[in-house]
Amino acid sequence: MDKITVQEAMKRAQFYVDDLTVDSPVNDPVEVITNENRFFSWDNEHRSPDTKPYLFNWSYYNGVIMEGLYYIYQQTGNERYLQYASSYIKAMLTEDENGHVSLNRRTAGYVDHHGLDCYKTASLVTLLAENDPKCAQLAADLYRDLTDTDHINSKGNCVAVDFAEDALGGNYWHSWASGNPPKYKVWLDGLYMAQPFLTRYAARIGDRAQQEKITQRMLWVAENMLSPEGLLYHGANSAEDVCPYHWLRSIGWYAMAVVDVLEYLPDDLAARLAPVVKTVADGMLRFQDPESGMWPNLVNKPVTDTNRLETSGTVMIIYMLLKGVRLGVLPESYKSAAEKAFTGTVELELDGTHLHDIYLMAAANNTNNYEIPDYYKTDEGKGAGPFIMAYSEMIRR
Numbered sequence: 001m002d003k004i005t006v007q008e009a010m011k012r013a014q015f016y017v018d019d020l021t022v023d024s025p026v027n028d029p030v031e032v033i034t035n036e037n038r039f040f041s042w043d044n045e046h047r048s049p050d051t052k053p054y055l056f057n058w059s060y061y062n063g064v065i066m067e068g069l070y071y072i073y074q075q076t077g078n079e080r081y082l083q084y085a086s087s088y089i090k091a092m093l094t095e096d097e098n099g100h101v102s103l104n105r106r107t108a109g110y111v112d113h114h115g116l117d118c119y120k121t122a123s124l125v126t127l128l129a130e131n132d133p134k135c136a137q138l139a140a141d142l143y144r145d146l147t148d149t150d151h152i153n154s155k156g157n158c159v160a161v162d163f164a165e166d167a168l169g170g171n172y173w174h175s176w177a178s179g180n181p182p183k184y185k186v187w188l189d190g191l192y193m194a195q196p197f198l199t200r201y202a203a204r205i206g207d208r209a210q211q212e213k214i215t216q217r218m219l220w221v222a223e224n225m226l227s228p229e230g231l232l233y234h235g236a237n238s239a240e241d242v243c244p245y246h247w248l249r250s251i252g253w254y255a256m257a258v259v260d261v262l263e264y265l266p267d268d269l270a271a272r273l274a275p276v277v278k279t280v281a282d283g284m285l286r287f288q289d290p291e292s293g294m295w296p297n298l299v300n301k302p303v304t305d306t307n308r309l310e311t312s313g314t315v316m317i318i319y320m321l322l323k324g325v326r327l328g329v330l331p332e333s334y335k336s337a338a339e340k341a342f343t344g345t346v347e348l349e350l351d352g353t354h355l356h357d358i359y360l361m362a363a364a365n366n367t368n369n370y371e372i373p374d375y376y377k378t379d380e381g382k383g384a385g386p387f388i389m390a391y392s393e394m395i396r397r
Contacts (some may be wrong), residue, residue, distance in 0.1 A: 058108020063121030169220020184235030230283025252316025358383030
């Protein structure tokens with residue numbers, strides 16, 4: 001990939017990111033969070049505290065955007081990005097008369113008895129905790145929710161005991177709001193929602209036992225949810241009982257999770273997980289579109305009007321490839337595939353200030369809900385956030 005093409009893509013990406021976030025007149029975090037009738041422009045689901053209190057302003061798609069901005073701050077030193085991400089978290093915090101900090105349920109919408117989606121933003125809290133005692137205390141509480149075998153949540157369950165199974169490699173059910181397991185207990189996106197957070201916090205406090213469990217969970221997926229083509233299935237209960245679709249974004253969630261986890265593991269555990277990064281990368285590179293460098297929504301199916309080249313999963317794979325090279329677990333040559341995908345995404349999908357063809361949602365069951373044209377959205381947070389993360393790795397490279 002020639003240098004001028006990459007530089008032009010980077011300029012366009014920076015303009016998009018800034019226009020969506022730090023320069024946006026409609027996406028000021030404090031103004032959005034303190035007004036129950038407002039939503040971030042990238043929030044296409046418009047969930048409210050009354051209808052779905054477990055995902056309101058405290059949500060994984062908001063969290064991924066804010067975490068990506070934090071990474072840009074790390075690379076550039078520009079405190080605008082740090083202040084934006086920090087203000088998002090701080091606007092949802094409340095403090096009781098004893099000085100205990102928690103999430104304001106009316107503005108955040110978070111509850112501890114829904115499932116893994118509620119823990120993704122905790123990864124950002126852990127990063128902010130390095131310099132913020134309030135975030136440090138909140139991160140400790142969120143970590144306890146998932147790991148303390150004596151802790152009972154607000155619905156009377158112990159997540160670490162009731163909803164994590166040895167038969168699943170110690171993985172949690174993806175959701176547990178009803179007390180009954182979903183059709184497929186382990187979803188690839190569930191690994192991303194919790195394991196990077198747990199890994200970062202375990203490293204912070206030196207929790208070796210949890211680090212070993214995290215490694216086991218990630219390896220279970222690689223051993224039980226991989227097809228002969230080298231692609232991961234969206235969901236599974238075992239190697240024999242899988243959701244038979246290779247959905248790009250679900251693979252992308254796991255791809256980001258594996259490099260994020262690897263970064264914070266002790267060397268001996270990281271060595272066990274490192275080969276998984278190359279396995280996932282090699283599987284995906286077999287299906288990379290030769291012209292754009294992108295991937296279709298159903299990875300192993302032809303590109304059609306209903307199975308389009310898809311933004312969110314593509315940029316997740318870019319993130320994995322670049323970070324895998326940076327961490328030394330992928331060959332330097334894999335960087336070129338990532339650059340091709342990034343410039344292709346910018347050229348094909350980034351139209352001025354709008355990022356297109358981000359697939360809204362897909363369930364982990366045995367029906368093909370991965371080719372619904374109406375689900376392709378513009379500037380959807382589940383794609384805009386990973387785009388920002390991929391852009392941060394492009395800066396870093």
